[in-house]
Amino acid sequence: MARLIVILDDQLSPALPSLQNAAADDVLLLAEVAAEASYVQHHKHKIILIFSAMRHFAAVLQQQGYQLCYIHYDSQSQIKCITDAVQHALTQYPHLQSIVITQCGEYRLQQEINNWQQRFSLPLQILSDDRFICDLPRFTRWAQGKKQLRMEYFYREMRRYTGLLMQGDTPEGGKWNYDTDNRKACPHDLQQIPPLHFAPDDITAEVIALVNQHFAANMGSADNFSYAVTGKDARRAFLHFVQQQLAQFGDYQDAMLLDQPFLFHSICSVYVNCGLLDVRWMCNKVQQAYQQGLVPLNAAEGFIRQLIGWREYVRGLYWLLMPDYKQYNGLNAERPLPGFYWHGNTQMRCMQQAVKSTIDHAYSHHIHRLMITGNFALLAGLSVKQVTDWYLAVYADAYEWVELPNTLGMVLFADGGVLASKPYAASGAYINRMSNYCKNCAYNVKHTTEADACPFNALYWDFLHRHQQQFGANPRLALAFANWQKRSDSDKAAILAKAANTLNRLEQL
Ligand code: SF4
The missing domain is CATH 1.10.579.10 (DNA Cyclobutane Dipyrimidine Photolyase, subunit A, domain 3)
Structure with a gap:
């Protein structure tokens, strides 16, 4: 039974659950749609990163023999949103008999997706996103009955669950958290090693032209775009961070220096959040660097905490508390944002x-x-x-x-x-x-x-x-x-x- 497999713009991972067991007669849909590119006025680099990474990911999938339906951005198109794109794909490929998607990251879009079964009169399968370590039912179980949902306790559970930086039941070094070591001001003459940057290739250059044409008023300049747009380059950028910057990331993670926007930060949140990097792979690389004596424990623990602690925790909290969470304004803050x-x-x-x-x-x-x-x-x-x-x-x-x-x-x-x-x-x-x-x-x-x-x-x-x-x-x-x-x-x-x-x-x- 041939399926339409919908891949969203932050699901650019070969290990995506909906891509496992994809068959030759399935159709993979990726769509650059106006609704997603403009529901807030995204920075130009964000649009370039996502569109270019989508096009590169689609090229890899095509090389692997998958059948693709790729919709390029077109401001005049009738295909305005992901639902329109699904409609288009089902019209183009009438043999498709069901729709498969990995659960999306945003409540707003998930509500749209939940309507597809009724709208298209086809079975819809929504798969849990196992690129995250803690699935949502597990987070709900953890949260149940607790008066306070503190990240630190969730993080300890994730350390035990993954075994990262653990010696049996004991955290490496005897403490769960080395944050108190991570608050040093940075000497201004300390040598900086910048993150890896990448020159745009032909695909990215095309996207830059598109963004200059259609998103000219958005923040930033398209012309200095230099992020990785493939999994391969994102992994190179991350390994560069582990080898060159991580050792000092811990000590100086809260420091700020004039005209040094990156200091020892990895900037890899940009890659992991759209699917180009895998959290487990990243954590294993950091743990290895610590075990080989290349980086101190406070740096390795601080970085791993961001990934398996903080990142997983905020995602769990978001899905636990939405849609009410978005309406909270406990301090009655209403003053307009200054220019x-x-x-x-x-x-x-x-x-x-x-x-x-x-x-x-x-x-x-x-x-x-x-x-x-x-x-x-x-x-x-x-x-x-x-x-x-x-x-x-x-x-x-x-x-x-x-x-x-x-x-x-x-x-x-x-x-x-x-x-x-x-x-x-x-x-x-x-x-x-x-x-x-x-x-x-x-x-x-x-x-x-x-x-x-x-x-x-x-x-x-x-x-x-x-x-x-x-x-x-x-x-x-x-x-x-x-x-x-x-x-x-x-x-x-x-x-x-x-x-x-x-x-x-x-x-x-
Ligand atoms: Fe320092 Fe100026 Fe910022 Fe005040 S406004 S914290 S003086 S840099």
């Missing part, structure tokens, strides 16, 4: 650096995202909807299952603490400790109310003051609140007035 999130024109050096990296590469590393763009959005009470849409649009690794819990939960604390045990609010002092930005900034990080005061400072105290009711009893914020209470009434009034003034002139910062 500098899109163009980076601000005197705040830290913000300018984080947004520049975003514009240049459709990437910024996690501390930029959490403690600069995210921290500012939290302190200023920026609209949850606008901030989550921004993160979804501008990062090449952003798909809603990973972006929403990270942004709405971790960054904005809009879920009231389902994901994080405290809001990641910080003044300029944190940014100054972890970077060399403040030395190169028009604002003075030591000032709070003066004309040249760092905007993060008054906003930080204002945030605490505004949300005293929500967070006053949180033990992790006790010291911060004690410091606020110690201030005189006139000090407090001056700081709150400065914060109000700052919030009124966000576009001028």
Whole structure:
């Protein structure tokens, strides 16, 4: 019985469940459709990466003898969405008798897919996505009955389950988590080894032309695109990271340096989230590097935690809590997103650096995202909807299952603490400790109310003051609140007035 096997744009993996047992008379459908390319205004690099990787993946499948229905992007096409593409394929290949797909990553699209059986009057098989280590029923079982769903405990279960960095039942080195070793500021003269970049081939060049024509207004320049677009090149990029950068990734993963957008970060989230890299293979390579003495434990553990802990945890949480999760706005954050999130024109050096990296590469590393763009959005009470849409649009690794819990939960604390045990609010002092930005900034990080005061400072105290009711009893914020209470009434009034003034002139910062 011939089947239509639908492969989505983030399912570009040879090991995809729906590709196992594919037969010669099955038809594989890949479609570049307007609905997916434009439901937010994606960064140009994200569209290039996905379209080019889809075309390369399709070429490999064709070489392997599979029958393909590939739909190229066409702004005038009647095929606007994945459902239209399925309709088209079923018309072209009337012998097909069922539809198979691997569960997709986004709730929105999964709802569309769930209608196919009725719409096309054909059996529909939706397979569990076993590229993830923890399947969704397992995550639900883990979450059941728990008052708090903390990543750390889930992560320990995943370590036991996978056996990664384990000695029997004991974690390697005796501790589960070496994060306290991973918060060093980076000396500015430490030699940087950049991630591997790749010159566009003919297929990518064609996609770049397409993006320049149809997505000219989107963020970024198509002309400096240099990501890998095949599994082979993505694996090369990752092995380069393991051999050249991983040893220092642990120590400096929270550090920031002027004009060093990558430091020791792998940037491989871009590849693993669209299917070009396999999580188990990556973790095994990191474990091997540790076992061979090439990288220290804090680096290996920190990296593996991101993959089998954090990544799996946010995916489980997303599917557990959607669709309600997307509506959460626990801190009533509604202020419009300032323009500098899109163009980076601000005197705040830290913000300018984080947004520049975003514009240049459709990437910024996690501390930029959490403690600069995210921290500012939290302190200023920026609209949850606008901030989550921004993160979804501008990062090449952003798909809603990973972006929403990270942004709405971790960054904005809009879920009231389902994901994080405290809001990641910080003044300029944190940014100054972890970077060399403040030395190169028009604002003075030591000032709070003066004309040249760092905007993060008054906003930080204002945030605490505004949300005293929500967070006053949180033990992790006790010291911060004690410091606020110690201030005189006139000090407090001056700081709150400065914060109000700052919030009124966000576009001028
Ligand atoms: Fe950012 Fe404030 Fe430092 Fe300037 S002084 S770089 S605005 S933290």
